[in-house]
Amino acid sequence: MTIAQRNSLQAIPAYKQGATPGEHEKAFKLSSNENPFAPLPAVTTALVAELGRINEYPNAAAPELVAMLAERFKVAPENIALGAGSVEVAGQLIHATTNPGAEVMFAWRSFEAYPILTHVAGATPVMVPLDAQGGHDLPAMAAAITERTSLIFICNPNNPTGTVVDSAAVDAFMAKVPAHVLVVIDEAYVHFNIHGDSAIGLDFFHRYPNVAVLHTFSKAYGLAGLRIGYAIAPAAVAENLRKTAIPFGVSALAQRAAVLSLNHEAELQVRIDKLITERAGLVKALRDAGIQLWDSHANFIWLATKERTEAIDAALRAAGVWGRAFPGEGIRISIGSPEANKLVADSLISVLQEFPAHV
Numbered sequence: 307m308t309i310a311q312r313n314s315l316q317a318i319p320a321y322k323q324g325a326t327p328g329e330h331e332k333a334f335k336l337s338s339n340e341n342p343f344a345p346l347p348a349v350t351t352a353l354v355a356e357l358g359r360i361n362e363y364p365n366a367a368a369p370e371l372v373a374m375l376a377e378r379f380k381v382a383p384e385n386i387a388l389g390a391g392s393v394e395v396a397g398q399l400i401h402a403t404t405n406p407g408a409e410v411m412f413a414w415r416s417f418e419a420y421p422i423l424t425h426v427a428g429a430t431p432v433m434v435p436l437d438a439q440g441g442h443d444l445p446a447m448a449a450a451i452t453e454r455t456s457l458i459f460i461c462n463p464n465n466p467t468g469t470v471v472d473s474a475a476v477d478a479f480m481a482k483v484p485a486h487v488l489v490v491i492d493e494a495y496v497h498f499n500i501h502g503d504s505a506i507g508l509d510f511f512h513r514y515p516n517v518a519v520l521h522t523f524s525k526a527y528g529l530a531g532l533r534i535g536y537a538i539a540p541a542a543v544a545e546n547l548r549k550t551a552i553p554f555g556v557s558a559l560a561q562r563a564a565v566l567s568l569n570h571e572a573e574l575q576v577r578i579d580k581l582i583t584e585r586a587g588l589v590k591a592l593r594d595a596g597i598q599l600w601d602s603h604a605n606f607i608w609l610a611t612k613e614r615t616e617a618i619d620a621a622l623r624a625a626g627v628w629g630r631a632f633p634g635e636g637i638r639i640s641i642g643s644p645e646a647n648k649l650v651a652d653s654l655i656s657v658l659q660e661f662p663a664h665v
């Protein structure tokens with residue numbers, strides 16, 4: 307007799323982590339959009355001191371970090387809700403806003419956690435295809451709103467296509483979103499986004515009562531392994547996010563590292579600028595070789611390799627480049643160290659010569 311379990315879980319794929327090369331392989335893991343820089347020395351030093359207290363629970367209210375974030379973004383502390391990574395906060399947002407049968411809408415392809423989190427919460431995902439340029443089709447999303455819609459994710463820049471939504475387009479979209487529907491702008495890659503017309507989540511949070519923003523310390527600030535992210539949300543929503551959180555999910559180590567990161571933002575910005583420069587160099591090298599790709603506004607590039615994805619991915623791996631392949635769609639490759647990016651350019655150019663038509 308099998309154990310009775312929730313039926314909807316059968317339809318959910320387990321979250322697939324970016325592949326890691328074997329330890330002795332000369333290869334670069336560019337599959338999870340991690341930061342190639344080692345943690346700041348100030349962070350590692352402070353964490354060593356903090357280790358002596360891991361017998362204690364963290365302060366769940368994280369007052370120091372919350373106060374710093376509130377000050378940094380000119381919002382009230384009541385607007386901030388922390389979680390063990392922004393993916394956890396995205397899940398909390400779904401739990402906090404959906405009743406049984408509710409619909410959660412997002413573009414597709416986008417962050418692969420969205421459909422999983424939606425199913426786990428017992429809500430129904432509504433996935434609206436990206437437009438032909440890999441961007442959010444906001445008019446189609448507005449048209450897909452029903453009386454069951456409770457939450458809409460806008461991933462800006464979009465993972466994995468790297469596209470941004472235009473501020474004016476989001477304003478036009480917001481005009482069609484009922485006031486009781488929460489729009490969540492997921493800005494995991496906001497630090498890498500220097501597009502002049504892009505929607506800025508915080509700006510929309512200030513201008514609309516039904517907008518929340520997701521930020522993370524994982525990507526630009528290089529703390530992926532510590533698990534810490536947060537929402538800036540209307541106070542009533544943020545309060546319910548705290549109710550749906552797993553108690554003590556955000557460790558004292560993570561809180562400490564986040565506080566130090568905010569204290570060292572200028573130093574981190576230098577690293578971000580380097581990654582943005584590396585991204586531009588990589589895109590240029592590929593385009594100069596005749597490879598077509600969209601501008602990326604995040605810390606990765608996207609190659610729409612379509613039906614050749616698996617073959618190209620295998621050839622790239624053989625060359626030491628471990629990206630993230632989405633069969634039938636494309637390959638996402640994170641911006642890494644200069645050495646890694648050089649290998650990406652060289653191997654992509656040589657691999658794609660073997661495939662008759664360029665991407």
Ligand SMILES: *Cc1c(COP(=O)(O)O)cnc(C)c1O
Pocket residue numbers: 339390391392393394417461465492494521522523524525530533534535
């Ligand atoms: C990486 C990522 C996140 C979350 O990362 P955490 O490590 O959980 O903070 C959230 N949204 C998108 C779109 C991402 O790509």
